[in-house]
Amino acid sequence: xxxxMISRRCTLQLLGGAGAGLMSLSMPAIAQGAGAGRVxxxxxxxxxxxxxxxxxxxxxxxxxxxxxxxxxYYTCPFTNLHFGGLRTFEQQGHNFNELRALxxxxxxxxxxxxxxxxxxxxxAGGRVLQYDxxxxxxxxxxxWGALKGYxxxxxxxxxxxxxxxxxxxxxxxxxxxxxxxxxxxxVAPENPFRCPPGPYERVSMIGHYFKTRKPKSKILVxxxxxxxxxxxxxxxxxxxxxxxxxxxxxLSKDGKVxxxxxxxxEVETEFGKKHKASVLNVVPPQKAGFIADRAGxxxxxxxxxxxxxTFESSQVADIHxxxxxxxxxxxxKSGFVANAQGKVAAAAIVASLAGRPAPKASWANTCYSLIAxxxxxxxxxxxxxxxxxxxxxxxxxxxxxxxxSPEFRKLEAEYGVAWYNAIANDAWGTKA
Amino acid sequence: xxxxxxxxxxxxxxxxxLIAGAAHAQSAGDAAVLAGPCANCHxxxxxSNNKVPSLAGRPAPTLAALMxAFKGETPPPGTTIMNRLAKGYTDEQIEALAKYFAEKK
Numbered sequence: 001x002x003x004x005m006i007s008r009r010c011t012l013q014l015l016g017g018a019g020a021g022l023m024s025l026s027m028p029a030i031a032q033g034a035g036a037g038r039v040x041x042x043x044x045x046x047x048x049x050x051x052x053x054x055x056x057x058x059x060x061x062x063x064x065x066x067x068x069x070x071x072x073y074y075t076c077p078f079t080n081l082h083f084g085g086l087r088t089f090e091q092q093g094h095n096f097n098e099l100r101a102l103x104x105x106x107x108x109x110x111x112x113x114x115x116x117x118x119x120x121x122x123x124a125g126g127r128v129l130q131y132d133x134x135x136x137x138x139x140x141x142x143x144w145g146a147l148k149g150y151x152x153x154x155x156x157x158x159x160x161x162x163x164x165x166x167x168x169x170x171x172x173x174x175x176x177x178x179x180x181x182x183x184x185x186x187v188a189p190e191n192p193f194r195c196p197p198g199p200y201e202r203v204s205m206i207g208h209y210f211k212t213r214k215p216k217s218k219i220l221v222x223x224x225x226x227x228x229x230x231x232x233x234x235x236x237x238x239x240x241x242x243x244x245x246x247x248x249x250x251l252s253k254d255g256k257v258x259x260x261x262x263x264x265x266e267v268e269t270e271f272g273k274k275h276k277a278s279v280l281n282v283v284p285p286q287k288a289g290f291i292a293d294r295a296g297x298x299x300x301x302x303x304x305x306x307x308x309x310t311f312e313s314s315q316v317a318d319i320h321x322x323x324x325x326x327x328x329x330x331x332x333k334s335g336f337v338a339n340a341q342g343k344v345a346a347a348a349i350v351a352s353l354a355g356r357p358a359p360k361a362s363w364a365n366t367c368y369s370l371i372a373x374x375x376x377x378x379x380x381x382x383x384x385x386x387x388x389x390x391x392x393x394x395x396x397x398x399x400x401x402x403x404x405s406p407e408f409r410k411l412e413a414e415y416g417v418a419w420y421n422a423i424a425n426d427a428w429g430t431k432a
Numbered sequence: 433x434x435x436x437x438x439x440x441x442x443x444x445x446x447x448x449x450l451i452a453g454a455a456h457a458q459s460a461g462d463a464a465v466l467a468g469p470c471a472n473c474h475x476x477x478x479x480s481n482n483k484v485p486s487l488a489g490r491p492a493p494t495l496a497a498l499m500x501a502f503k504g505e506t507p508p509p510g511t512t513i514m515n516r517l518a519k520g521y522t523d524e525q526i527e528a529l530a531k532y533f534a535e536k537k
Binding site (some may be wrong): 054058336339340343344347351356359360361362363364365366378380381382383393395396397398400408411412414415417418419421422423425426431 | 461462464465466468469470471472473474475476480481482483484510512513516517519520521525
C-alpha cells in the first residue's frame with residue numbers, strides 16, 4: 001500500500017464521508033497513484049475480457065492481468081450458426097491484441113488455485129500472481145457423471161459441444177458424416193444451465209442444415225424440463241419452417257433422460273424408453289468453473305452467490321465473480337449478461353480502489369436466437385437492485401411478438417448478427 | 433508522503449468547486465454503468481460497427497425523445513426490441529443516458 005493511500009485515509013477520517021469523492025477525483029496531482037491497485041481477471045470470455053478492458057480504460061493506473069489459457073478464445077454463442085452451415089468455426093474466434101494494446105497483461109496459462117487469504121492466484125507452472133481485487137469469470141464446468149453414463153470418455157462419442165472448441169468441431173464432423181435419413185437427438189438439461197435458449201436454437205440450426213442437405217432426417221429433443229426459453233416462438237417457428245422434422249418431448253411426456261450409452265448412441269428416459277440416435281448431443285448438468293471452488297466462492301448448489309450491487313462474492317471479500325458461474329437469477333447465463341456484469345464489477349472495483357462507493361448498478365440482457373437464416377427471435381430484459389436483490393424491472397423486456405411479419409423476423413435475424421459483431425468488438429476489440 | 437496540512441490547505445482553497453465536481457462525477461459514474469449494456473449492440477461508447485444505429489455524439493434531446501417514443505404506446509415504425517428495453521428505464525435515466533452518449537465524440 002502506498003503512503004499516499006495512508007495519508008488519504010487519515011484525511012478521510014477528518015473530512016468524513018464526503019471527502020472520498022473530493023480526494024480521489026479532484027486532486028490527481030497530490031494523490032498521484034490514488035485508485036491504483038492490482039487486479040487479476042481469470043477467464044477471457046465475454047465476462048472476463050469485458051471486465052479487464054473496462055477496468056483498464058476507466059483507470060489506466062490500475063495494473064490489470066488477464067489469465068486465459070487460450071491464445072484465441074472461441075465463443076459458444078454463434079457456434080449454432082456453424083452447425084447450420086452459416087458460419088465457419090473460425091468466425092467465433094477472438095484474440096487479445098486490443099487488451100494488450102490497452103495495457104492489460106495477458107497471460108496465457110491455466111489458473112490452478114486461489115489463496116483468498118494471501119490474495120494470490122497460482123498458475124499452472126507455478127507462477128504466483130498477487131491481487132488486491134480478483135475477478136473470476138470461469139464459465140461452466142461439466143458435472144461429469146451427474147447424468148449416468150455421461151463422462152469425459154462418453155463426450156468423445158456423444159459430444160456436448162457446450163464449450164466452444166474441439167467439442168464443437170466433433171459435433172459438426174458427426175453431423176457432416178451422418179447419412180440422410182438419420183436421427184439427431186439433443187438431450188436438454190434441467191435449469192439452470194448456460195444459455196437457456198441455446199439447445200433450441202441449436203436444433204433450429206441443425207434443422208436448417210438437414211432441410212438444405214439431408215431432408216429425410218429427423219430431430220428429437222428429449223427435455224428434462226416442462227418449459228423453455230422463448231418456447232412459443234420456437235415451437236411456432238419449427239412448425240412453420242421445418243414442418244414435422246423437429247419433435248420436442250417435455251418432462252411430462254417422458255422427456256427426461258436418466259442414462260446415456262454413448263457407445264451405442266442410445267439414451268434411456270425416466271420411464272425406461274430407449275431412443276437411438278445417429279448423432280447424439282448431450283447438454284449435460286453444469287456447475288461453476290473449478291477455479292471458483294478453489295477460491296472458496298462456490299456454494300452447495302455448484303454456483304457462486306454474489307452481492308447484487310457489485311458482483312462481489314457473498315462468501316469472500318475482494319473476489320468478484322461474473323458470468324455463467326454465478327447464481328444471478330433472474331438473469332440468464334448469457335454472454336450478454338456476462339458482459340453487463342463485467343462492466344458493473346469493473347466500475348465497482350475501480351471505485352473501491354479509489355475509496356469511493358460503487359456506482360448504482362444496472363444491467364440489461366438481449367438474447368437473439370435464429371430459427372432460420374432469415375427468421376430471428378429475441379428476449380430482452382432490464383435489471384436493477386431492489387432491497388439488495390437482483391430484480392427484473394416490471395413492465396420491461398419480454399420476447400418478440402408471437403404474431404409478426406416475415407420482415408420483422410428477418411430484421412431480428414440481422415440484428416442478431418449485429419449484436420454479435422458489436423459485443424465481440426466491445427469485449428475483445430475484434431472485428432467479427 | 434504528502435502532508436496532511438498541505439492536503440487540507442488545497443481543499444479549503446477550492447471546497448465549493450470540489451464538492452460540485454464530486455457530485456457531478458458520482459452521477460457520471462452511474463450514467464456510465466447505466467450505459468454499459470447499450471454497447472453490446474450499439475458499440476463501445478455508442479459507436480456502432482454494424483447496422484444498429486450509433487448513439488455517440490447525437491444531440492441529447494434527439495436521443496431522449498427517441499427513447500421516450502420507444503417507451504410509449506406507439507413506438508416508431510420498424511421497432512423490434514427497443515420498445516421492450518426502453519420500458520426498463522425511468523425518464524430521469526433516459527435523460528442521463530442521452531447526455532452520456534451526446535458527450536461521446
